[in-house]
Amino acid sequence: MSETDKVFAGSIPENYDRYLVPLIFESFAQDLAQRIAALSPNTVLETAAGSGVVTRALTARLSPDASYVVTDLNQPMLDYAATRQAANNRITWRKADALALPFEDAAFDLVCCQFGVMFFPNRQSGYLEARRVLKPGGHFLFNVWDRIEENVFANDVTNALAELFPSDPPRFLARTPHGYYDTALIRRELEQAGFSSVVIETRADQSRASSPRDPAVAYCQGTPLRSEIEARAADRLEAATDYAASRIANKHGSGEVAAKIQAHVIVATA
Numbered sequence: 001m002s003e004t005d006k007v008f009a010g011s012i013p014e015n016y017d018r019y020l021v022p023l024i025f026e027s028f029a030q031d032l033a034q035r036i037a038a039l040s041p042n043t044v045l046e047t048a049a050g051s052g053v054v055t056r057a058l059t060a061r062l063s064p065d066a067s068y069v070v071t072d073l074n075q076p077m078l079d080y081a082a083t084r085q086a087a088n089n090r091i092t093w094r095k096a097d098a099l100a101l102p103f104e105d106a107a108f109d110l111v112c113c114q115f116g117v118m119f120f121p122n123r124q125s126g127y128l129e130a131r132r133v134l135k136p137g138g139h140f141l142f143n144v145w146d147r148i149e150e151n152v153f154a155n156d157v158t159n160a161l162a163e164l165f166p167s168d169p170p171r172f173l174a175r176t177p178h179g180y181y182d183t184a185l186i187r188r189e190l191e192q193a194g195f196s197s198v199v200i201e202t203r204a205d206q207s208r209a210s211s212p213r214d215p216a217v218a219y220c221q222g223t224p225l226r227s228e229i230e231a232r233a234a235d236r237l238e239a240a241t242d243y244a245a246s247r248i249a250n251k252h253g254s255g256e257v258a259a260k261i262q263a264h265v266i267v268a269t270a
Contacts, residue, residue, distance in 0.1 A: 006154070013247055015218070016222040017080065017222075019214055019218035019221075019222050020219070022052050023215055024151075025114070026053060026201070027205050028143055028205070028265075029053040029054045029057045029114055030057050030141060031046065031056075033054060034061070035265070035267070037061035038081075038268070039110060040138075042111050043066070043108045044067070044112065045071070045072050045101075045108045045110070046058075046069070046071060046112050046113065046114075046146055047113045048073065048094070048114070048116025049070045049071060049072045049081055050073075050077050050081065050112050050114070050116070051080050051094070051117075052070070052085055054112065055085055061069070061091065067092070069091075069092050069094060069226065071096035072096075073097050073098070075144045076232055078140075079187065080095075092213025098130075099122060099126050099129060101129045104133070106132075107135075108138060109135055109139075110138055110140075111128075111134055111140045111141070112141045113140075114143060115143055115145060119176060119178060119255065124189060124192065125168035130193075131193050131270055135270070138270045139270070140195065142263060142266055143265045144186070144264050144266070145177050145178045145262070145263050146202065148178035149264060150204075150260065150262040151207075151260070153219070153248065153261075154172075154173045154177070156247060156252075157220065157225075158173050159242075159247070160243055160247035164236075164243055165217060170229055172223065173223070181264065186198075186264065196269055196270070197227065197266035198266065199245070199266070199267045200265070201265045202264050202265075203265055204261070204262045207258065207259050207261045208258045210247045211255070213241070213250035213251040216242070216248060218246070220237065220241040221242055244259075
């Protein structure tokens with residue numbers, strides 16, 4: 001994974017939240033929040049919280065006496081998430097590395113992470129840390145995207161950019177967000193980190209947008225894919241976005257568009 005794959009700064013957090021969250025993250029955040037609430041945890045840690053879509057979905061579902069620590073490695077994303085969340089004394093915002101958590105052993109009933117473990121430079125370290133801070137019998141809930149071919153708009157954008165930059169196609173989406181989909185590998189790595197029970201469910205949904213440009217902007221300007229485009233042609237970000245939008249329109253139509261998204265939801269017990 002490239003170092004730029006982890007950089008969510010500048011206008012990326014706002015575009016991420018404005019375009020990408022409703023496009024692909026919102027329904028999975030609601031699903032994750034419902035699963036978490038059903039376990040009735042009193043102490044919750046969220047890692048790689050991004051722009052706070054799970055935070056917003058989960059806060060209202062937690063019991064009034066629950067405590068909720070929300071973390072992310074990227075301070076700009078964490079700052080943006082805090083602006084989108086109503087004030088709540090149950091929430092503590094803290095910059096933290098999921099691979100070196102600044103918390104005591106057995107501090108939480110539950111650790112959750114929405115589409116974040118793919119960005120861990122060392123997933124085993126991240127899993128070991130989640131296991132360390134969980135109380136015995138606690139749960140680690142997270143999700144990861146399935147292969148890019150099962151996530152149509154992401155695949156459409158990747159293919160469009162490969163046409164624009166044939167000698168050096170930007171591969172961020174396939175390499176990182178959609179690069180960790182092997183359920184046998186996920187199960188094995190979690191068991192190696194000491195989790196006693198691992199349940200994996202594959203869940204499909206529909207991604208919907210009001211126009212083909214919305215998914216093009218979401219991926220080209222709301223993720224580190226932007227950095228890959230600008231590294232190849234600093235003045236062609238808008239042109240690349242427009243081209244991706246045109247390819248989506250050719251395939252799905254010029255009005256409201258919809259396409260499949262698919263992810264794995266994992267529940268691991270400490």
